[in-house]
Amino acid sequence: MTHRPFFPLPSGLTIGEIATLTGAVPRNAASLDRVITGIASLERARPSDIVFIDNAKYLEQLAGSRAGACLISEKFEQYAAATMPTLRTPKPYHDFVMVARKLFPESLCPVSQFDGEAIGAGAIVHPSAEIEDGVTVDPGAVIGPHASIGSGTVIGVNAMIGPGVQIGRDSSVGSGSSITHALIGDNVIIHPGCRIGQDGFRYHAGAQGHVKVPQVGRVIIQDRVEIGAGTAIDRGGMGDTLIGEGTKIDNLVQIGHNCMIGRHCIIVSQCGLSGSVTLGDYVVLGGQVGVADHITIGEGAMVAAKSGVIGNIPAGEKWLGYPAMPGRSYLRAFASSRTRPK
């Protein structure tokens, strides 16, 4: 068996093009036509790869790197070998991400896992569903009655879109995910195995055991949200469960009914939000955080990994522990989103 790459080999960018794209300044005009086709860490880079450095602890790796280009801050440029084509910039990692996105556009949103046909083999689309031109329904996916799906959206293998669900344009639903009782925006990424729209967990104690309380709300997911594999989002009981624009949710997260999640939040893997939790915009929850029901966490607040939140958190504060309290230690345990790639 021969290994085939999982992404198309990039056609590449010259160092000159990278300079234009990022505004970084090449040290040596002689290398402007060199073509970069990949990204890598300093120690693993080959001459066709671009790297970056923004931290003194990697200077030793810089010295030995075979990379074909390096985005670098001014103060480190002197440490690069004279033969190393450097691009000077005040924001090396930011520029590196820009280059990576340009080299690998297919990596920015999941694509068809089969042949990319409008309706793949074995897919079942209800005649009443409204499927715009340019939708891809992968094999085995099922689209229910009156569902509507916008152009450019990909429904993954064996995924299920329930009755009346609306999904906007240029979104993707991962393999095996199930979505019911939901309205979903544009440019949303839902990874494989997500469970969106099922009943919230609400019972009323009765003489014969727990009595199920009707859950007749919805899930609203705004534009540019990303939802990790295996994450569960329950629909609202009476109102809706809302995920605000641009919020990113990691794998295996639980979002209870009636949660109101703000815009541009970061919720790391295995967090659990009980019912009716409210997060302001730009809230960050580290991994495995639990939040009790009806808690409000203010805009820009950060909660360290594994904390248990049982009181409201004011905007902008950093809390940690169980019960969570204000604090600045453990910052290492905060969201992985700020860490360097490898």
Add this chain to the structure above:
Amino acid sequence: MTHRPFFPLPSGLTIGEIATLTGAVPRNAASLDRVITGIASLERARPSDIVFIDNAKYLEQLAGSRAGACLISEKFEQYAAATMPTLRTPKPYHDFVMVARKLFPESLCPVSQFDGEAIGAGAIVHPSAEIEDGVTVDPGAVIGPHASIGSGTVIGVNAMIGPGVQIGRDSSVGSGSSITHALIGDNVIIHPGCRIGQDGFRYHAGAQGHVKVPQVGRVIIQDRVEIGAGTAIDRGGMGDTLIGEGTKIDNLVQIGHNCMIGRHCIIVSQCGLSGSVTLGDYVVLGGQVGVADHITIGEGAMVAAKSGVIGNIPAGEKWLGYPAMPGRSYLRAFASSRTRPK
């Protein structure tokens, strides 16, 4: 795209019918014929909605509510506007739940996500499977050899029922769930993406690495159990894993092999029960609780969210922390099942 409601619009109940259903006493005979078709919170209610109030902190919202009816305790009735049709009752929330269940009967158990045909398009039923009349197998579902499924049960889109699995009547299996080595009762709700019946996690240290220990038991799920999305229940090693009647399990919970869960327990999201854990009846575990193997938790005991239980808990006690110990604080973090809807 026009939004279509996810539940049929209720035909509604008059205030007189609600009084009969609940025993609540209408303050004003003039409104007995008013028709209620929805449920809502005080602040969002429209004149066609019924609301309830049982807590003084919502009295201000009561004053401004546009609700068409309000289930209310006697002491609060004086605060309702004279124009508000009130129904006096000692148990406003209980009665509200009864009304909601009557208005939205379709919400009480998941239904077909397609056309409700006996065997949906693309569903595959083994010829040796015993499917009673009145079963719905949604598109893409697969029913294995010698499985048997009782009348009124709905098997969701792309779900898998393994060989020899028995499922009783009026149950439902959610989209994408897989069930093997299991016997399941009547009126059981299994939400999407559940994993029931796979091997437990048991190895024996050997010279060449971990040796897999055969897991030849079953999963037994009794009547009226509800299992949340993405929850995993391993089958027994030699004996069985048992989920007792009426127990409710939330999303993304892990139940290890040979657990014996009593009747009417509440297990909140992301709890993890190791192997051979025993829960008595009416045990409540808050979210993200972990229980070590071979632990016994007595009838009616409650464990606060995020606790780690490494010793047996006597019946009726409230424990919390890690290691969990008796205590009464953090009660806010207990199961969300007692909270008010929103």
Add this chain to the structure above:
Amino acid sequence: MTHRPFFPLPSGLTIGEIATLTGAVPRNAASLDRVITGIASLERARPSDIVFIDNAKYLEQLAGSRAGACLISEKFEQYAAATMPTLRTPKPYHDFVMVARKLFPESLCPVSQFDGEAIGAGAIVHPSAEIEDGVTVDPGAVIGPHASIGSGTVIGVNAMIGPGVQIGRDSSVGSGSSITHALIGDNVIIHPGCRIGQDGFRYHAGAQGHVKVPQVGRVIIQDRVEIGAGTAIDRGGMGDTLIGEGTKIDNLVQIGHNCMIGRHCIIVSQCGLSGSVTLGDYVVLGGQVGVADHITIGEGAMVAAKSGVIGNIPAGEKWLGYPAMPGRSYLRAFASSRTRPK
């Protein structure tokens, strides 16, 4: 409905054959031809079952057991009834596992959940996929372009194997699992509902919100790895995510991008590993452990359940708590893999 057993009834082993298999010494030659067809705990055993005892606290159960054979250490043999056919051995549990594996070979690796056909009904295999003879693709499974699957491997009902994915021989992929961007070895068991190969959780803060960082690496899973139901393993960002040979991962575990997991590790249910975590060989993580990004845990180290690891752990140490520190208490909460079966 008649219950059918979920495993074929073993043809059985005589006590003489068990003695030969294990090296255990039968006390009584008269029973050498007795046939054992099952395994059980002391208290539930019938005369056709074999049991074991290696702990004084079960001596009372031994006295009353109806088992047909008992693997027993020398010091306990005197407590067995004279009529009990015993097999003396210094390693009763080890020998019991050997017998169980011989009696129930079908339990050692998941098999087809349907008829075991090469390509089951409704399965969809891309014409460019390379499927060796002896592969079983269960109904509804989808195999993408250029995927390759080795002989003896079973792809479960409604599973999805993405483009270019390679899976070796005698492996199994559980129902509803989805695998992309991955290379998988021989004798690997992937239980139902796993999510392998999706994007890691990596964003860069931008003026318009979080910018997705391309994730163009792979997941490499070596031989004899077992992965529990519902577990998620993200692909590498630039390099790969690696799961070393013989490592066993329980249900609902999260493995972030670029993790390097050694050989023969044990990772219990609901653990969460952030990005770029490195585990040496034979590391054990108890349930619900969280590990911060870029942490290294040395060979043979053990971390107690529910710990939060935010610093590197040297080889061979036992750590616990949050933040995790060296310690020896709570050992009860360690991996369930060492516990006795029931």
